[in-house]
Amino acid sequence: MGLRRRVSTAIGLAQSTIGALAAIFAFILYYDFSGIQTVLNVPQNDVLFYMLILIVLGFVSIISGLFLVNEQ
Amino acid sequence: MIGIGGAISAGVFVMLGHAVTLAGTTVIIALILCGIINLFTMCSYAELGAALPKAGGEYTFSKAAFGGFFSFFTGWFEWISNMFFAALSAVGFAYMIPYILPMEMPLTSVAVIAITMIAIFAAINTRGVKEAGTAETAMILILLAILVAYILSGISTSPMQSLQVYAPEGLFGVIKATSYIFVVYLGAEAVAVAQAEIKNPSKTIPRAILISAAALIAFYTLIAYVTLRMVPPEKLSGQSAPIIFAAEHALGKLGTVLLVIAGTIAALSSLNTSIMAQSRVAYAMSRDGYFPKAFSKIHSKFSTPHVAVIIGSVFTAVLAATGVINFVGYATDFGFIIGFALVNLSLIKLRRERPLIDRPFKTPLYPFMPIAGVVTSLFLLIFIDVGVLSLGIILCLLAVFAYYARMVGYLRFRIAFGGISLGLGFFTTMLTFSVLSGAISFNGVSPTTSSIILFILIFTGITEIAAGILNVTAKSAASS
Numbered sequence: 001m002g003l004r005r006r007v008s009t010a011i012g013l014a015q016s017t018i019g020a021l022a023a024i025f026a027f028i029l030y031y032d033f034s035g036i037q038t039v040l041n042v043p044q045n046d047v048l049f050y051m052l053i054l055i056v057l058g059f060v061s062i063i064s065g066l067f068l069v070n071e072q
Numbered sequence: 073m074i075g076i077g078g079a080i081s082a083g084v085f086v087m088l089g090h091a092v093t094l095a096g097t098t099v100i101i102a103l104i105l106c107g108i109i110n111l112f113t114m115c116s117y118a119e120l121g122a123a124l125p126k127a128g129g130e131y132t133f134s135k136a137a138f139g140g141f142f143s144f145f146t147g148w149f150e151w152i153s154n155m156f157f158a159a160l161s162a163v164g165f166a167y168m169i170p171y172i173l174p175m176e177m178p179l180t181s182v183a184v185i186a187i188t189m190i191a192i193f194a195a196i197n198t199r200g201v202k203e204a205g206t207a208e209t210a211m212i213l214i215l216l217a218i219l220v221a222y223i224l225s226g227i228s229t230s231p232m233q234s235l236q237v238y239a240p241e242g243l244f245g246v247i248k249a250t251s252y253i254f255v256v257y258l259g260a261e262a263v264a265v266a267q268a269e270i271k272n273p274s275k276t277i278p279r280a281i282l283i284s285a286a287a288l289i290a291f292y293t294l295i296a297y298v299t300l301r302m303v304p305p306e307k308l309s310g311q312s313a314p315i316i317f318a319a320e321h322a323l324g325k326l327g328t329v330l331l332v333i334a335g336t337i338a339a340l341s342s343l344n345t346s347i348m349a350q351s352r353v354a355y356a357m358s359r360d361g362y363f364p365k366a367f368s369k370i371h372s373k374f375s376t377p378h379v380a381v382i383i384g385s386v387f388t389a390v391l392a393a394t395g396v397i398n399f400v401g402y403a404t405d406f407g408f409i410i411g412f413a414l415v416n417l418s419l420i421k422l423r424r425e426r427p428l429i430d431r432p433f434k435t436p437l438y439p440f441m442p443i444a445g446v447v448t449s450l451f452l453l454i455f456i457d458v459g460v461l462s463l464g465i466i467l468c469l470l471a472v473f474a475y476y477a478r479m480v481g482y483l484r485f486r487i488a489f490g491g492i493s494l495g496l497g498f499f500t501t502m503l504t505f506s507v508l509s510g511a512i513s514f515n516g517v518s519p520t521t522s523s524i525i526l527f528i529l530i531f532t533g534i535t536e537i538a539a540g541i542l543n544v545t546a547k548s549a550a551s552s
Contacts, residue, residue, distance in 0.1 A: 004542075007538075007542070008542050011535060011538045011539050011542060012539065012542075014535045014539075015493070015535050015536065015539040018531075018532055018535055018536075023466070024390075026462075027394070027399075027459060027463070030458075030459045030462075031394075031399065031459065039517075039521065040517060040521065041514070041515060041516035041517050048458070051459075051462065052462075055462060055466055057496060057532075058466075059466055059469060059470070060489060060492050060493060060496060061493070061496075061536070061539075062470075063470075063473055063477075063489050064489040064490065064492070064493045064539050064540070064543055065539060067477075067485075067486045067489060067490075067543055067546075068539055068542055068543065071546070
């Protein structure tokens with residue numbers, strides 16, 4: 001396995017993990033598990049906005065990361 | 073029997089509480105509306121199930137009607153919906169545990185029990201289950217007998233008084249409850265899908281589907297009616313296992329035990345069926361080239377698609393880990409509603425483009441019925457929880473990208489995503505500098521939490537930029 005391939009796999013895994021965690025966190029924030037909105041001082045009105053940003057970040061990161069992991 | 077038994081899952085045992093919160097006693101109207109909407113699509117299932125003699129359901133129908141992206145999209149949602157349904161069944165089972173064992177049930181315990189059950193059934197499905205026809209029929213009979221006994225004893229023991237119409241959110245609440253509780257009707261289409269094992273399917277299927285769809289409406293309406301007569305809606309509202317709660321309230325210990333048995337049978341059989349169904353869909357899609365090859369690997373010893381079972385079960389466990397019935401309930405609805413709409417569209421397309429196919433059963437009132445099926449199903453989507461709707465939109469986008477990335481323009485997609493990654497990386501880096509320079513501050517957040525957020529921002533920025541560069545330069549790396 002070449003250096004580029006190894007770096008791609010590592011970065012791809014990290015990016016996909018970030019994406020998956022961002023997407024999961026979006027729902028944790030929306031459903032306010034463990035009072036996370038209070039911990040992070042997120043106003044109720046802004047929750048959907050933050051959720052949208054996290055979902056976009058998550059979506060792009062998962063796809064982009066998978067491209068790197070599956071590099072041919 | 074398959075239709076009625078297949079449709080009774082954990083849903084009816086655990087979802088009535090929130091539905092009553094939304095619609096009060098008019099939840100009965102919501103259940104009837106669900107039944108009618110379900111009936112529109114069941115007619116399409118009946119026609120397509122009899123006309124296309126391959127087992128496989130929605131994916132097979134849309135493959136014959138559309139092929140390409142639409143069949144991928146249908147299979148994708150069939151796969152995902154079955155995983156959500158499995159999660160719903162596992163979480164539903166977990167919520168019944170406190171009625172058997174004297175224990176507190178915080179969200180973490182619900183998640184742990186649900187994940188354990190998923191792991192057990194994943195192992196069973198990896199080893200392979202031989203058809204337990206007689207035992208399965210006996211279980212369905214026990215389940216139906218308990219529910220009939222519940223209805224009869226509920227009517228005879230609760231005081232004879234008419235239900236007061238109580239709709240806390242008016243018509244809007246009824247429609248929201250319809251959208252939420254639609255999941256309880258899922259599974260009745262098993263009659264259409266299992267037509268290969270039915271004698272004289274052209275006559276039996278339409279009859280079975282219409283009878284089971286009508287019987288389910290009557291059955292659920294009676295269950296809701298009896299439950300609301302035994303326990304007022306204010307007490308029922310928000311209960312995690314409302315039918316068992318009502319039995320405990322009005323029928324005593326024996327009633328509770330029997331209802332827990334019925335709930336357990338319903339939850340575990342639907343968990344098993346949905347884990348098996350998701351793996352078979354993933355296997356078929358992999359065989360057709362839509363999913364990676366690994367999904368169609370067959371276990372050398374057990375002859376099961378073990379990779380598809382395990383991957384699907386891991387996703388299911390993640391969904392079940394939320395432990396939130398409303399979330400998985402709405403999410404199951406979303407996937408199946410999309411599937412229902414596509415089945416109706418497949419019927420319309422096949423009627424127009426392949427009119428000469430032998431159709432032992434024809435949907436009555438064509439094209440009204442399938443169009444009504446599409447419109448009413450999609451109408452329900454509007455009232456689904458915003459969080460789940462966002463998730464559904466992501467899943468739709470993922471389906472589009474997964475399909476086109478796999479089928480066409482892999483490199484172009486990759487470079488585009490590399491560019492977006494770079495943009496996100498630079499944005500995150502700028503955000504980090506703004507925080508470090510004090511231009512943006514975390515008001516009301518503890519210093520420790522601020523440090524964690526800052527670390528995550530730095531790590532995300534670096535990773536996104538590195539990933540962006542690697543994806544954008546993929547073409548030159550591939551050609552060199």
